[in-house]
Amino acid sequence: MATKLPTSLAEVQEVMLETDLLVIGAGNSGCFAAIEAKKLNPNLKVTLMEKAHIDRSGCLAAGMDAINTYLKKGRTIEEFVRWSRSQAGGLIREDLAVSLAEILNQPTEQWEEWGLPIDYEEDGDEYHTRGKWDITIKGSEMKVILAEKVREHGCEILNRVVATNYLTDGNRVIGAVGFGVRDGKLYVVKAKATVVSTGGAAGIYKPYQADGVDSHHYLWYCPFNVGTGYAIGIRAGAEMTTFEMRWCATRTKDFNGPIDTISVGYKTPMINAKGEKVLEERYAHLGGDAAPRFIRANVPMEEWQAGRGPCYVDTRGMTPEQIRDMKIDYLNERPSFVLFLAARGQDIRQEPIEIYGNDPYIVGGHTASGYWVDRKRATTLPGLFASGDVAGGTPNKFVGGCAAEGMLAARGALEYINRLNSPTKVNSEQVAVEKARIFAPALRQTSEGDGLIPKEVEERMQRLMDEYAGGIHQFFRMNKEGLEYALKHLRLLKDQTKYLIARDLHELMEAHEVVDRLDVAEVLIHHLLYREETRWPGWQTRTDFPSRNDEKFDCFVNSRRNPETGEIEVFSRPYEQVVPGDRYRP
């Protein structure tokens, strides 16, 4: 139950903890990192810092109906990399994709042993597949199952502790600071190594459902993953990559729900208002139904603009059994979509399901945005490893890949711990500064009683991003002038965060969520400005540079914020082909 907000810093209790491995974010990837560390060395102390409750936090809260990345018998690592590369328009970190594919199947098989029901083909001992790489599961309780295993392995779990910044010694990361959203305490956790796995960033852009009184969070992505992992890395000077490759996708209209369940699962074609099979008929030259994901995201937008919207997935050919199975799939993943169909009174054999784009997200498990890491998942800051949606370079990780990457990050972190020979000390000055920063909105509420509530700042930012940085209301399109306008106002907003107030601990969390989102948005705009071309129409559409420019931009766009000056430097890193073949074909 909520504790009162402190009215002075002296009131804030401090909890000082020491651990070997700190995992920030006990979601899918973080849980697998923690368990892997314990398996490799049961004597290690492993601590997870989680803003919610480990049993139902992050993307897996409501469950999943499929694991999109599993190498079935006969499939090769090279095939997987080629597919992932072509889906992402030819630009991925192939070294990372190969190392991920090497252990990709392990977490899924482990989950099954722990109790997760996975569907099998009727005639054999092979998992049932949905598309090329997807297997179907009954995953509504998969996070609860995973959390039990984290506890069984003897990890320390700090639920309801919101991470706000790293503890550093020079540029080395030696743990993190956070606050308890229940107990109002300051948590200072010193660690030999740290894994960040806080997921991606939702809520940077205004969702189109926001007009409804209670529908601000009708988001596809988990709205409680706000990009904190990116923000704390940005503030500490970590190198980030490919933020401009935004995750825009086709989603069910209004509900903003997953679509692969229907379109891949039941092979329902995408049609426009005129009933044309759009992908097959109009986008055959780009791969038709197997076109890269950004093309498929862009299609409903293009059709609307051309006056041929709305678009649908044509469910009218489905059998009653298939429709029942499809509803079961949704009940395992986004149960309220079944309620949505019931609330529309919609018989989808008569009336197809409408589709549309989503508000753009930054999600490194789907696109390549996030920390720039090496094969061990070490970031550019010593002592810090990244995995899952927060780690960059490897799109199309999804559930299986994010979990596997958690294992890789843990292995990297343990090697680092074993090599470690210089002890560090927590800098008490740094802790005092962070404590003051964390509780500032609460203290302002006591001293001034007036200022900005986090929600109004959030909505201002979301509208700016939507209208000037290629949001859904602009059909994902943007140009230099708009981006510069957004940047100017984001800087103003960042400055105005000093006026934030918080009236309870929940609102204090919201205050930090908007501060973090602003840091992510600022870096995102820098990336969008730098890439003066259109590489992934839909994900990144520059109306002032409508074509791809391989001469200048067939490379990664990276950035680093200077922690001393706050300047954001943007630069490029070369692409390296590891797996031979045509990069644009699977």
Add this chain to the structure above:
Amino acid sequence: MPPRVNKEKCDGCKAEHEPLCEQICPGDLMTLNPETRKAYCRSTRDCWDCMSCVKICPQGALETKLPYQLGYYPAKLIPLMGTNKITWTCIDINGKVERFVIKTRND
């Protein structure tokens, strides 16, 4: 849309150190009204409709409703948790009832 709390059924999870819906919500949205000792959602715009609170409530006191701007009245979707399975009952706006029993764990 936040879950609707049935004030008759909600007992505030008296036996728990913290109400179960409050413990579980990934968005930190459910809490108790200190006066009535009944649960409520503190920020109605922020619910993801993940239904974690509905699934965990031991009294069946919570019901997910869609925002009216998105879906019509009065559709219902009610989960009932078993040890290794979950039973869903769905009633659409025309009164059509569907029931689904789904395995949640291997035996």
